[in-house]
Amino acid sequence: MSLSVTSAGLEIPDAARSELGADDVAARLLRKDATLWGPEAEDEAAVRLGWLDLPASSRELVGRLAELRAELAAEGLDRIVLCGMGGSSLAPEVICRTAGVPLVVLDTTDPGQVSAAMTELGRTVVVVSSKSGGTVETESQRRAFLAAFADAGLDEKEAGARFVVVTDPGSPLSETAAAMGARAVFLADPTVGGRYSALSAFGLVPSALAGADVGALLDEAEELAEHLNSPDNPALELGLAMGAAAQAGRDKLTLADGDSAITGFGDWAEQLIAESTGKQGVGILPVVVESVDAPGATAADAVLAVVGGPAPSPGPSLGATGPLGAQFLAWEYATAVAGRMLGINPFDQPNVTESKENTSRILGEGLPDERPAAVQGAIEIRGSGGVLDGVDLSRVDGVRLALDALLAAIPPRGYLALMAYLDRERDADAHALRAALARRTEQAVTFGWAPRFLHSTGQYHKGGPQTGAFLQVTGAVATDLQVPDQAYTFGTLQAAQAAGDRKALADRGRPLLHLHLTDRSAGLEQLLAALA
Missing domain, CATH: 3.40.50.10490 (Glucose-6-phosphate isomerase like protein; domain 1)
Structure with missing residues (x-):
């Protein structure tokens, strides 16, 4: 076996x-x-x-993907960028990291990270992957790449041919793909939920185009599948x-x-x-x-x-x-x-839409005016759910005291969730905060890059046991990027997503500490020093 x-x-x-x-x-x-x-x-x-x-039904994709990859390579198109969220991006990322092949995974609204992905356009193919076809992050990225290809001198037909689309039959994205003249469209099995889609077109298309052996992946799964009846x-x-x-x-x-x-x-x-x-x-x-x-x-x-x-x-x-x-x-x-x-339904996600709806409302009404409780160095400190009650933020070590108060607010048998609305490439040091905080508590400490975590642990935060305490870290945007044909920028979208999630947690009375870095590099250094 x-x-x-x-x-x-x-x-x-x-x-x-x-x-x-x-x-x-x-x-x-x-x-x-x-x-x-x-x-x-x-x-x-x-x-x-x-x-x-899927171990059997996805077989028909293998040959088609090999032909498409060869076609792209013959045109000098060997850089694959994946625009997707949740199940549409996480499985291909693991497949390609394990296979040792390069895949640029763009599952963010951070304008710096989006801009950095829009390089080397002469050799780039974009896989746009969304089950619903209406994911705001993915649609925003698609618009940005389409505009970037046009700015690089590609005409409408040439730009469309730089896109490969994976979606469900009849989704808005399938219609968009036809309208833009996408090079290939892969319609996935609609009876497969996003988080169960690793061995479907969502997992296999970007991985195969990047160079992973997806046929071998299916062989491995099929060998196990033969024993699942036992x-x-x-x-x-x-x-x-x-x-x-x-x-x-x-x-x-x-x-x-x-x-x-x-x-x-x-x-x-x-x-x-x-x-x-x-x-x-x-x-x-x-x-x-x-x-x-x-x-x-x-x-x-x-x-x-x-x-x-x-x-x-x-x-x-x-x-x-x-x-x-x-x-x-x-x-x-x-x-x-x-x-x-x-005793639960493992196939629904009843609370995921809450933060999305909050984000949409904030984009329409404008970002909330939230004054910081204190500013220390490159960090603005805010809190809700009583987390800062009684904390003397005027002290020179106010950031550390705020973090200590959050750790003390974790309920028995609870957890601390660290949520970083940052650039996971350029602000990668933020991930070190997880271990630093875990050293200071016996409770579980999770870490999530945003907004990708909204499509995963975000459901647990709202629908699971209400025993979480939350640290949200946001950062100032040095250079913003407009979302083409929309009234907002990527920076505004990112800030609205963070504010929408804060509201969802505040509505549940959860202890939340929000640290905004007015200078990302200096702020992260200051944070890590406070936890040293």
Whole structure:
């Protein structure tokens, strides 16, 4: 078999295992039995189980993609930029990092990062990938690239031929693709949800065009698929362990890459698990860490999961060993099983639209006028949910005191979510804040680049257990970029997304500390120094 799952220090109750066996969950899932998750989820599940067929049904893409890549290469087009969010970008990023092939992933509204991607246009092809076809980030990026190609001297037909589109049949993007004369349009299976789409056109098209061997990826998944009907298959064991641990109070799943060649898997699994299980006040919180021994890798309410390696002793821990294609399918299957055990629908995302609607409203009404509670160096300090009550921000170490107050506000069995509305290339030092904060608390600390996290852990933040405390970091925009044919810039869109998410959290009374960097480089240096 292509995948093995091990555990250490985890006790799975016999009753939980017996229930899955008595209900014939393995066979019913493979038969796409939509009743597995209860009557309320049945309608949604009935149209969201196509991912089980992908190891076989995606085969027809392999030859077509090889021909398209050769066609592009013959024209000197060998730089692939992917414009997509959530499931449309996270799987291709893992595939290409693991394969060691270059892919520019643009899943941001930061104007600096968008501008930096619009270089080397003479050899660039843009893959625009959106299931709904209406994702504001992706549509804004498409407009920007189309304008950039025109500015570079390409006529309308030449510019259109620089685009490859992946979307669902009948989506607005499919119509736009036809109107702009896109070189190729790949219509994905509409019965596959975005976060379960790693082995669909969403995962395979950009990866294959970048040079990854997607045929081998499907081989790896198909080898596992042949065993999923068995009541003791490794994917079922993984889901059983995840669900049983959460039921027993270990509702944090710490994700780390093992010693295999798989790179960055946690970022994809984070979206899958958080968005699938974080709802109705329950859920499993994925915590992506830098290594198995990183700060915060183990906690009293967490299970450490190693992808591409065995379960570390003494645990509690899990290990999933096997190639990337099998990992994708196994974790999708396991998440569906864990969702059944938690009594939720793993295929909807009822709270994701809230921040989107807030963003749209703010873009129409204008950004809120929020005065800082204090300014220290390159950092403006704001807070809500009572997080700054009683904090003396006039002191020279006011930033540190504000951070200490936020850490103290994490509820028992809660977590701290760090959300960085920054440029993940040029402001990469922001990621070091996760480990720095994890060293100062025994609670779980997550990190998310924005707005990409809004399409993953953002669902958990609003729909999962209301035990989070939140640190939002935003930064001044040095050079803004207009969104073509829109009344706003990328910088305004980014600021509106941050403000919209703040409102969603404030409406829930969650403790939130907002630190705005008036100078990004100096502000990050100041922040890291405050946590040293």
